[in-house]
Amino acid sequence: xxxxxxxxxxxxxxxxxxxxxxxxxxxxxxxxxxxxxxxxxxxxxxxxxxxxxxxxxxxxxxxxxxxxxxxxxxxxxxxxxxxxxxxxxxxxxxxxxxxxxxxxxxxxxxxxxxxxxxxxxxxxxxxxxxxxxxxxxxxxxxxxxxxxxxxxxxxxxxxxxxxxxxxxxxxxxxxxxxxxxxxxxxxxxxxxxxxxxxxxxxxxxxxxxxxxxxxxxxxxxxxxxxxxxxxxxxxxxxxxxxxxxxxxxxxxxxxxxxxxxxxxxxxxxxxxxxxxxxxxxxxxxxx
Amino acid sequence: xxxxxxxxxxxxxxxxxxxxxxxxxxxxxxxxxxxxxxxxxxxxxxxxxxxxxxxxxxxxxxxxxxxxxxxxxxxxxxxxxxxxxxxxxxxxxxxxxxxxxxxxxxxxxxxxxxxxxxxxxxxxxxxxxxxxxxxxxxxxxxxxxxxxxxxxxxxxxxxxxxxxxxxxxxxxxxxxxxxxxxxxxxxxxxxxxxxxxxxxxxxxxxxxxxxxxxxxxxxxxxxxxxxxxxxxxxxxxxxxxxxxxxxxxxxxxxxxxxxxxxxxxxxxxxxxxxxxxxxxxxxxxxxxxxxxxxxxxxxxxxxxxxx
Numbered sequence: 001x002x003x004x005x006x007x008x009x010x011x012x013x014x015x016x017x018x019x020x021x022x023x024x025x026x027x028x029x030x031x032x033x034x035x036x037x038x039x040x041x042x043x044x045x046x047x048x049x050x051x052x053x054x055x056x057x058x059x060x061x062x063x064x065x066x067x068x069x070x071x072x073x074x075x076x077x078x079x080x081x082x083x084x085x086x087x088x089x090x091x092x093x094x095x096x097x098x099x100x101x102x103x104x105x106x107x108x109x110x111x112x113x114x115x116x117x118x119x120x121x122x123x124x125x126x127x128x129x130x131x132x133x134x135x136x137x138x139x140x141x142x143x144x145x146x147x148x149x150x151x152x153x154x155x156x157x158x159x160x161x162x163x164x165x166x167x168x169x170x171x172x173x174x175x176x177x178x179x180x181x182x183x184x185x186x187x188x189x190x191x192x193x194x195x196x197x198x199x200x201x202x203x204x205x206x207x208x209x210x211x212x213x214x215x216x217x218x219x220x221x222x223x224x225x226x227x228x229x230x231x232x233x234x235x236x237x238x239x240x241x242x243x244x245x246x247x248x249x250x251x252x253x254x255x256x257x258x259x260x261x262x263x264x265x266x267x268x269x270x271x272x273x274x275x276x277x278x279x280x281x282x283x284x285x286x287x
Numbered sequence: 288x289x290x291x292x293x294x295x296x297x298x299x300x301x302x303x304x305x306x307x308x309x310x311x312x313x314x315x316x317x318x319x320x321x322x323x324x325x326x327x328x329x330x331x332x333x334x335x336x337x338x339x340x341x342x343x344x345x346x347x348x349x350x351x352x353x354x355x356x357x358x359x360x361x362x363x364x365x366x367x368x369x370x371x372x373x374x375x376x377x378x379x380x381x382x383x384x385x386x387x388x389x390x391x392x393x394x395x396x397x398x399x400x401x402x403x404x405x406x407x408x409x410x411x412x413x414x415x416x417x418x419x420x421x422x423x424x425x426x427x428x429x430x431x432x433x434x435x436x437x438x439x440x441x442x443x444x445x446x447x448x449x450x451x452x453x454x455x456x457x458x459x460x461x462x463x464x465x466x467x468x469x470x471x472x473x474x475x476x477x478x479x480x481x482x483x484x485x486x487x488x489x490x491x492x493x494x495x496x497x498x499x500x501x502x503x504x505x506x507x508x509x510x511x512x513x514x515x516x517x518x519x520x521x522x523x524x525x526x527x528x529x530x531x532x533x534x535x536x537x538x539x540x541x542x543x544x545x546x547x548x549x550x551x552x553x554x555x556x557x558x559x560x561x562x563x564x565x566x567x568x569x570x571x572x573x574x575x576x577x578x579x580x581x582x583x584x585x586x587x588x589x590x591x592x593x594x
Contacts, residue, residue, distance in 0.1 A: 059394045061594040077430075079303040079398050087394035093315060093386035097323035110395045111310040154391060164394075 004073040004163045006136055006193035007035035007058055011067035014053050014217075027053040029217040030067070035210075036071075039160070040184060040194040042204040044226075044273075045214035045280050051197045052090070055166055055216070056196075058088055071162060083111075086155030090167040092147055096140030100131050102148055104157055111158035125153035130179065145176035151166060163187060165196040169203065181207055205229075205273040215281040229270045303396045313392075313405020314412060321375055321413045330367055330417040337363030337503060350559075352436055353429065353465035357474075358557045360425050362530060365478045365553060368414050368592040369510060372486035375410045377502035400586050407490055407582070414482050422475040426467050431465040433466030473567050474556040479552040479575040485510050487581040488545065494589040512540055514549035545577045 002266035012031040018024040028050040035041040036089045042049050056062040060076045074081040075182065094103050108114075113121065126132045129149040134142065148168060155163055165184070169177040177200065184207045187194055198204050204211065205225065212222040221228060331482065337360050382438055384387040392402060440458050444450040453592070489506040496502050523537040551560055 056390075056594065059390075061390060061393060063591075063593065079396055080301065081303075082394055083303065083396045085390060085394060089390045091387070092393070094389060095388060095546045096321055097320050098316070106312060106316055107391070107395060110392065110397050112306070112308070112396075114308070132502055151391070158395070258594060 003036065005034045005070060006037045006039075007041075007195055007270045008070045008073075009054065009058065009067070010069070012054065012064050012069060013066040014050070014057060014062065015065045015199075016024060016228040021062070027217055028057070031217070031219055032067075033212050033219060033222060035193060035195050037193050038188070038191050039197065039209040040188050040207050040287065042208035042211040043197045043199065043214060044204060044211060044277055045197075046117065049214040049281075050217040051214055053217075053226060055164055055195070055197070057086075059085065059164060067074055077245060083158075084161045087147070087160070087164045088151040088155045088157070088168055090170055092151040093146075094139045094147070094150065094154070096138065098151075098171060099136050099138050100126060100142070101135040101280075103150060104153055107154040108157045113158060121157060121159075123151075125156055128156070129153045129183070145172045148172050148180065149175065152180070160192070161191045162195065163200075165194065167198055168196060169198060169200055177203065201272070201274040201277055212271070213277055213280045221276070222278045225273070229276055241270070298308045298393070303398060305398065306401060309397060309401045310405045310408060313402055314422065316404050316407040317379065318412050318416075320379075323474045324373065326371060327413055327417050330371055331420055332368055334360065334363050334417075334421045336426070338425065339524075346447050348440075350461050350465050353433060353462070354557050354559070356432065357425075357465075357471065358553075359475050360421070361478065361553045361557065364421055365481070366420060367479055368418060368482035369485050371417070372410060372414055372482045373489045373503055373510075374508045375413070376486050376489040377493050377506065378545065379406055379410070380490070381497060381499050381502075384594065391438065395593065401590075403490065403494070403585055403589055404582070407487065410486055411483055416418070416480055418479050419559070420429020420476050422472060425475075426471060429467040429471065433462050437462045445556075469523050470556045470560075470562050473562045474553050476567065477550045477570055480570055481547055484545045484550070484574055484577045484581075485513075487585070491585040491588070494585050494592065506518050509544050510547065513544045514551075516541060516544065516548055518545040546583075549573055 003055065010032055013026070014028040016025045016027060031050070031054060033041075033043075043054065045051050055061065057064050058071065060079070060081060063077070069076040069134050071081040093107070098106060101122055101206055104125055105118060107121060108118040108212055123132075124137050126168055129152055131146060131149055133154065135145060138148065139147070148171075152165075152168070155165075168184075172180065181203050184194055188207075188209075194207075196204070196208070208225050210222070210224050211228060213220050338356070340359050383392070389402075393399065438460060440462065441450060441455055444454055446456065447582075484504065487510050489502060492502045492505050492509075497506075519537050519541045523534055523541065550573075552566065554571070555562060
């Protein structure tokens, strides 16, 4: 796999111009992050933390006030940077008058695909997202979960190397949500890089290799998930076949004990991503 | 990441250029959307009603009958091609933004100009298609009607015992001049050109404003002012009519608004006058210049638009 990062954000600042009534608004402040090729990167943060703005800058929908972003080494300001990206916005809507298959043909055609290859790929994507039965139904009659899956299908239609998913499970029922989670895991196994935002932190914990936590437009924590959720000032011991007495004098006994009593693992106990998220965003609020 | 990595990756990635296929895809999606919104059916139905209305008034002679039919139908086509151009364009862009469809389109390798041009061509294809259908229907009705009216007029002359060869020839000439001629198609072409210019203005305003209502209202204002460019010019060039501020405002209006009166050949066609080729060529060239200039400005605005 290439060393070129899938996504690179360097000292990004985005300020929205104010009006006569409202002043300027700084949505993102000096943000830097890198998403390596082939990993699943979760960008999490409370509403208004700047996640969607960051994604829009990465996709070239917004221009940075300062700093720059690139996709596989190509600056986001160039249209060519979008050749390798599939994007699923939050609560996507598509042209209601088209059916599912026509929608995929439309997006594939925009990417320069045509003919048998496009038809084959559209069928493949409908099968992957479980929409084969609804392929000829107008999109206007799709449920929220179906729209989300159609959004995933259109994002994947041109075989991108990077998927950008903004709240992919928002408003989707638990079964649909699990399906999307499984798809993300499958994308990773196929070598597709995924940049995802979600409020469902348990799911993020299940699928992400690395996460970045944003609050008030800044990155407040970033790193490998395993490292981030480790509690540095505590030690966890997992003991097999421990007696109550042994538990009472645990340190001494473990050292002294022989025979069947073994120290299987020693390290830092894990908190949950949810707790870490709340702590991190509260710290940012206080400061 | 080093600048060298970025520049080498950027150099390796092929540039995304203007693509007629992509524009065609956008245009076809727009046409499908508008057709499934029943807009074309509405246009055709209304214009058929207008054709019917052309027969509803009492008339004195065949010339008046044919003239009235053309006047009512071409008038209706003119109004509705503009209304559909303005309303469709004003609705489509904000709706794409509101529904986030624009995000999924522009996050693909789609230059913003291709998107805009596709939308414009889609709306114009719908208007053009509607006008072709109406031109065909009107031509057929005029052709049938002129034969009938000529026979009726000759019978009338015969009853009055005034059916000399000279009188019949004169009647044939009158009916033929007011009947089906190429002038009718040029009138429909002029209506299309005017609708094209107004639709491009609507697209420009739609790329600036976020409100559909604002776009519709301002475009109709520009359309009304555009029909009065001659008055504005007269106001500007008559020194005693106003002060510097008034003249500056007149100059600004004249510069911003297209001169839509240049496309007004419907009255001449209704009166049976011949439209010369040079006039058609001038109108077409003027429309091409307006569309190019307005599209260029629209592209500049939309390329910088924060989505």
